[in-house]
Amino acid sequence: MIQEEVLIDSGERTVRTGPVRVVPGLAVTALAIAVAAAVNRLLPAVSALIIALALGVLLANSPWNRPALHPGTRLASRRLLRAGVVLLGLQLSIVDLARLGGPVLVVVVATVGATFAFTWWAGVRMGVGEGQSLLVAAGFAVCGASAVAAMDRVADNDDEDVAAAVALVTIFGTVCIVALPLLREPLGLAAVAYGQWVGVSVHEVAQVVAAAAPAGPAAGTAALVVKLTRVAMLAPLVAGTSLLLRRRRRTHGATARRHEHVVPLFVIGFLAMAALRSAGVVPTEVLNAARLVSMLLLTAALFGLGTGVKFGNLRAAAPISLALGAVSTTFAAVVGLVGILLVT
Template sequence: MQIPNIQPSPLGTTAVSDMASWKKPLKGIALTATLAVLAGRIAEAPFFSIMGIMIISIMLGVLWKSVMDVPVGASIGITFSSKFLLRAGIILMGVRLNFNQILNAGMRVVLIDIIVIAFTLITMIFLGKWLRVDKTLGVLIAVGTAVCGAAAIVAVAPLIGAKKEQTAISVACIAILGTIGAVFYIFLYPYFGLDPYTYGVFAGSTLHELAHVIAAGVPGGDISSETAILVKLGRVALLIPVALLLSYFYRTGERTEAVKKSWRNLPVPWFIFGFLAMSMVNTTGLLPSSFIHFLITASVFLMSIAMAGLGLSINMTDFKKVGRNTIVLAIVGFVALTILGQVLVSVFY
């Protein structure tokens, strides 16, 4: 009797393969999540709270890569964290925004935010060209200064074809300057000659990160803190049009005539529209405050995991390539923004 030749089930082989593919990213995700949790603990300390969990996460990632290197088999998960989890975090970040609150604050606040972003972007991009700073790096530092620090940088970076080291360098520059700026604001508050409300407008319209704004708003009390956060969130809301414009003008620098002439060829980032959708959901007021708080916490944690992944993807030698002119660009841009903020407060208030 002939014994039939039984072949392994393709379905079974596929199932085993699928299970193995699901396991591949876990090692890298676990590492980035661990670094993010550690960053959260560090961020609870008085001084480090100014820097914020996202900035500390990227610094821990860079430190781990320099001292321990990336574990074997963790690269897939690290890439997953720095790309997909980042986009998920950006989408959830939209729940911070309530457009009604921003509009109710008055057109003066909205106008100040628009002027601040337009002035900072235009000034820093042209200054970057004059200083011969790498075009992509200059745009990232400009958008980080103008809009909302690291969150703006990591949102815009994939839209303009930025490299990981350029993103990390930009985040580092913004983190350092924003932290120094927040400390100076806290100590110089008595000498600004501003009441708590106008000081809140000034801090919210000029500092880089939301963490910087929250820290700097403390000396002026609740009025200052609430106003600063509201003005800052107005800048965050403008991330959507800014990202779309920059993605159109700076996408790899190689746009064809067809792309120039047709809006349909605009590289639309789906996660930016997810951000907008979450903002609209929050604006409706249908979500309970406890759930909104949960989503905000999840957003910060996901973006912190992504920052850790970004830090693990770069080398310290990349920072040596920054160049003096890049640092000059970041400093001059922030100083110019600070001066503009004082002028706008005196004009509008």
């Protein structure tokens, strides 16, 4: 017998009945993935994740946003997201971390932790709201849109908060692509040091590649290794935040959300995949396939999240959110630069 589940989302009553109901939404999601991949091929500096989110927002605010699509896009924004984050763990290896050396690793960890804490704190003080501040903190401190989406599964924010945070990642990551290469010579940074600074300061992987490219291959390699080290901190940050929010709910007498785990299961899966990669038991072909599948799943998830966003709900918070993005980007760049200069 097919079970029926009633979902209440943004004041709209949506009915989902069985697996067949997700087909229209997943079909549109697949089309969005194809479009995002094609645009990314033409404009490599623009992440497919960002393009997919934009497509989702456009659909949400168009006449073609039919209720029949919602079960599939909701599935993409939840289950496919978690699967994509789990597979993301296969990109990480202890060998990559060892290449950095102790001092640089300390700089990366300190910069990520400080940026995350400062952005969360500053956003609340500026009136952005704790939920969106937490998402911006994750996106700017760790790995852009993927971190925003992963943290959303813990903080349980509105889709508008997610879209705003990802939009800030796009805006200020693009600013970094232009600004950081211009600052290299005045700061007197060698190629490797510059690459490390880019890796510790810029948000999305594609943005890191674009910002490091003008300094040559050595800078590009250094930037990617540092960036992947930041990605490795996604799991402890999400797990730690989950524990903190869970404890806060108990302190204030709130009931834990249904099916809430102390440490989200997708975080455990992420760590398990990273352990497999570090053990050297996963063939190169499987790693390459997993990288592609992870990107497809995360692209689908960002499209799904975008379909829950209405333009009208984004306008009021735009100026103060932009201010938070500017403050956070500047903080990460300055702290990262000071740290790199101290250890090189």
